[in-house]
Amino acid sequence: MxxxxxxxxxxxxxxxxxxxxxxxxxxxxxxxxxxxxxxxxxxxxxxxxxxxxxxxxxxxxxxxxxxxxxxxxxxxxxxxxxxxxxxxxxxxxxxxxxxxxxxxxxxxxxxxxxxxxxxxxxxxxxxxxxxxxxxxxxxxxxxxxxxxxxxxxxxxxxxxxxxxxxxxxxxxxxxxxxxxxxxxxxxxxxxxxxxxxxxxxxxxxxxxxxxxxxxxDDGGNPFGLKAIADCIGSLSDGKPIAWGWDLAKSVDWTVGIALDAEGRICRFERFQKPWDATMDRIAEATGSVPALVDSTGVGDPILEMLQKRPGSRFEGFKFTSESKQRIMEGLAVAIQKMEIAIPEGPIRSELENFEYEYTRTGVRYTAPDGFHDDCVCALALAVSHKAHARQPLTIDPELRRLAKMPRRGGFTFNLGT
Missing domain, CATH: 3.40.50.300 (P-loop containing nucleotide triphosphate hydrolases)
Incomplete structure (x- = not known):
């Protein structure tokens, strides 16, 4: 009708x-x-x-x-x-x-x-x-x-x-x-x-x-929702100086996040692919920029293969309850001090959804059941690596020439070629 x-x-x-x-x-x-x-x-x-x-x-x-x-x-x-x-x-x-x-x-x-x-x-x-x-x-x-x-x-x-x-x-x-x-x-x-x-x-x-x-916050978010909101900005077009890569486990996502010199997120990769294609994508996106890679479990052989690629600068990070607590606390400090800029989308959503709880063995950091924390882990790796990664030393050609000249007493210091 x-x-x-x-x-x-x-x-x-x-x-x-x-x-x-x-x-x-x-x-x-x-x-x-x-x-x-x-x-x-x-x-x-x-x-x-x-x-x-x-x-x-x-x-x-x-x-x-x-x-x-x-x-x-x-x-x-x-x-x-x-x-x-x-x-x-x-x-x-x-x-x-x-x-x-x-x-x-x-x-x-x-x-x-x-x-x-x-x-x-x-x-x-x-x-x-x-x-x-x-x-x-x-x-x-x-x-x-x-x-x-x-x-x-x-x-x-x-x-x-x-x-x-x-x-x-x-x-x-x-x-x-x-x-x-x-x-x-x-x-x-x-x-x-x-x-x-x-x-x-x-x-x-x-x-x-x-x-x-x-x-x-319900007392469960380690970063603070207001602090996260204060860090929201557009994706930077700056040059990456450090990457963090969290590798997929089962139904999870492989996520890569890069920071520029000012701590702004400037590159964001999130995908699900077979391991061979995953390694190619990581290597292509990262290039010669220093990168910290999740090497927990299946990540260890992946890291080894990535490190064999010419010009790569990959280092590994094994997640344990202690190391995850340490790296997440570092991320919390960076967010609360507004030392990073985060774009809208999955990264913000995961940060807001992330939780911690006190257990008999210490503090447990994780996403709620049924949710992902790949973006959070990748961002924590990038923040940690930005603080410690050594950038290539660029020497002015004139300084290099002067550095090779003999000094008083016949001493020469050589920066290499």
């Missing part, structure tokens, strides 16, 4: 359209409070329902029942009453052809299993239980339905933050958008005066989470 009415999408700010109306199956949005996430998601879900097939179910899932009810009432008010049926107890709205939107709570995950769902919105995702996310995801398996996951940032220890980092890193089929209060101010949705008042009323960490969509 084809719906027999004309539809015109309500006005949306550019950032709202970009965040939610793309073609990717997953749309993940971390946003400021009151920046306008709910309204465009209601519009998105209504469009999925209107233009979907007959008899299909579409879901809106919120952390608790009262929040689901708010979305239900807003959707009910926004649609033409003469074409919809509603059920205030079960919280569903039906369009012609049995196309139905359900508004559900995530409080009881077991109540979310079993249905085939053709599109879904998870509202305030960082406050929903992870088990509820698993249940919602299962309902989209057979239909391959799209989903929009929206919410404020609430620390780093939750499934929504982890999923956002995957989307931000460019995982296939996923789109990511961070919306801040300043985006909403520019679009005329929020006022600058209100944001200024909120900043003065709230603790800094709370304000940054609610209005700038920046997670608090």
């Amino acid at each position: 084809t719906l027999a009415f004309e539809y015109e999408r309500p006005w949306l700010a550019d950032y709202q359209r970009e965040a939610l109306f793309g073609t990717e199956r997953y749309g993940v949005v971390e946003g400021s409070t009151k920046c306008g996430k709910t309204a465009p998601c209601l519009i998105w879900l209504a469009e999925q329902t209107m233009f979907g097939g007959e008899g299909q179910n579409h879901w809106w899932v919120a952390p608790v029942y009262p929040q689901a009810e708010i979305a239900y009432k807003r959707m009910k008010r926004g649609l033409p009453h003469d074409i919809i049926k509603t059920h205030d107890t079960d919280k569903w709205i039906e369009l012609p052809g049995g196309r139905r939107m359900w508004f559900k709570s995530a409080e009881k995950p077991n109540n979310l299993y079993g249905e085939d769902v053709y599109s879904a919105v998870v509202d305030e995702a960082s406050r929903c239980r992870e088990e509820s996310w698993h249940a919602v995801r299962s309902t989209l398996t057979a239909t391959r339905g799209p989903i929009r996951i929206i919410g404020n940032v609430k620390g780093r220890k939750n499934w929504a933050f982890a999923l956002a980092r995957k989307a931000e890193a460019g995982a296939p089929g996923m789109a990511y958008k961070r919306i801040t209060a300043f985006d909403a101010i520019q679009a005329g949705i929020l006022s600058q005066a209100e944001i200024d008042q909120a900043r003065s009323d709230l603790p800094e960490a709370v304000f940054r989470e609610l209005y700038l969509a920046e997670p608090s």
Whole structure:
């Protein structure tokens, strides 16, 4: 059954359209409070329902029942009453052809299993239980339905933050958008005066989470999220003076990062290739610039083969719990002193996601389960090597000539040819 009415999408700010109306199956949005996430998601879900097939179910899932009810009432008010049926107890709205939107709570995950769902919105995702996310995801398996996951940032220890980092890193089929209060101010949705008042009323960490969509450190990031943000800059076009290479292990990435004389990242390589092609790529990118290479495990024979290449200047670094702690602490100092400049993208994402914890044997530095730390390790190697690598000595020809001349007492010092 084809719906027999004309539809015109309500006005949306550019950032709202970009965040939610793309073609990717997953749309993940971390946003400021009151920046306008709910309204465009209601519009998105209504469009999925209107233009979907007959008899299909579409879901809106919120952390608790009262929040689901708010979305239900807003959707009910926004649609033409003469074409919809509603059920205030079960919280569903039906369009012609049995196309139905359900508004559900995530409080009881077991109540979310079993249905085939053709599109879904998870509202305030960082406050929903992870088990509820698993249940919602299962309902989209057979239909391959799209989903929009929206919410404020609430620390780093939750499934929504982890999923956002995957989307931000460019995982296939996923789109990511961070919306801040300043985006909403520019679009005329929020006022600058209100944001200024909120900043003065709230603790800094709370304000940054609610209005700038920046997670608090939760005591787990060794670099400091603000310190990382302070180091963000564009990729330098300067000349590399030191490389760090972290080699792929299984499903990981081989990552190479080079720094220029001012500590700015000037080259960035990230790829997955067979070992022969990996060695060729590393040698070609590095040239004769000093490089520190992860020689842990399978990296040891790779390093040996790289060192045999003419003109190469590769040195090895074996990661142990002690050596990793040392090199990561060096990287933390460099970041906190703003001695390096880091471009946006996977490097920043991995740095922000990186964790440390105290164990019985010392401090453990690593990425959370399911995430990578290849960029972090490569950057730590580059920072360490920049501090210690010896650059080729360039001698002015006239100085070389004078240095070879006999001095008083017949002594000659020779710098070589």
